[in-house]
Amino acid sequence: MKLNCDMGESFGSWEMGNDAAAMPWIDMANVACGFHASDPSHMAKTVELALVHGVEIGAHPGYDDKQGFGRRHIPHTSQEITQLVAYQVGALDAICRLYGATLNYVKPHGALYNDMMADPSVYEAILSAVSLLNMQRPSSLSLMILARTDNRQYIAQAAKYAVPLLFEAFADRAYQSTGLLVPRSQAGSVYHDTERIRQQVAELAGGWVTTIDNQCLKLYADTVCVHGDNEESVMLVKQLHEDLRR
Template sequence: MASIDFNSDVGESYGVYRLGDDAAVLDHVTSANVACGMHAGDPQTIAATVALAVARGVSIGAHPGFADLQGFGRRPMQLGRDELHHLVVYQIGALQAFCTAAGTRLAHVKTHGALYNMAARDPAMARAVADAVRAVDPQLVFYGLAGSELVRSAREAGLAVAEEVFADRSYQDDGALTPRSHPGALITDIRQSVAQVLRMVRSGVVRSVHGVDVPVRPDTLCIHGDQPDAANFARAIRQALEAEGVSVRPASRRAIALGPASPLTPGAHA
């Protein structure tokens, strides 16, 4: 039977600013990427989001990004290797502490926004992030864009890796996500999103905005919690996957079965 992890970026409210319906989204996903307070989130939001995930049996991961609340972590920043390393360590540590306080464990790490997209292309950035994750806990599963430098660097660092695909984003011919500033970057039609997901799971390819079939390995599937109607997207996608006989479960549970510092086995999703 096929299996896939289903994750969402959550915990992105801050102070009086409210973003997304985390409780509704977490009803349908298996893993939560919780903002760590740099691009979004604050201590109250982190604690509340961790509690929501624990109550639903959802696996919890840290979602570190650039220190850019005003830009929601989506603006490129140039940091030295040590700066980037410590920025990621700091944010993982924050989520790890909240998980410990809630009687659970941190399971994975996935970078956010501009940091994610830049490191997906830049080997030096990707290795700095991977080394930071390993320095905190080598048993954490590393989520990275399928086929990217993030995935390669994490494997070189000896981390278990879940290659990530997206339900609500379009792709370029090289497997990169279409920049949000471009038309068609976001998929806003549920039927189109479901069709893209099922094709990735069935065939291991995603069609780019230019009509090119790009190979992908769908270990984990992301839906953004801040997008409009995210909960309905998540519900429809989960129902479609289960109707296809796909087992939806956290990547961290599959990785743990393989032992620490082991990549997910090829074909684990098929």
């Protein structure tokens, strides 16, 4: 089980996250590409940091929404979604090439991620972007999506575009018995207790998760999303790193 973390989300003089402290303890860095956050300088710093620690680099494209941090749904045509994803992934890929790094995958951010999982046309538009970019690359980019109890629909659609998938779970989010995340508007949707989060990550590494109503649910995931926003969260990421390597 690999740990992935959103990185490079600072912008200009505005600093966000604690990338330098978290990077040594993760496996995959989801690097903001300039639309919801970041800029060329912070993208480059994040790529350099990932290289130092041997961390896989992924593009983290979102809607063009710095004020809302990419968390607001913005209507787009399918063609526009394909273009905005290609634009952002291409920008990070260029930064990676500048520093001799390799871009490995794409993980949409915020509202774009949610829309991808809820709307097949958005998912297909993103698959189209990744597929077209892969035609020009020596190795294929994977697309990271939310792990579900039944991934067959997503796998079948991705296969049409020859795009490899990575399935993601969340360390600190409660799950419903349907296999979906508990909405943030509902009480108990986000775990704050360190031991509960460690328990969930251990379960996910074993291929299952305990739901909010105490059901045992099979759930396959390649990677689990963690956060490195502050000193306390970085300490937890380090603990999870050590737990998974025992």
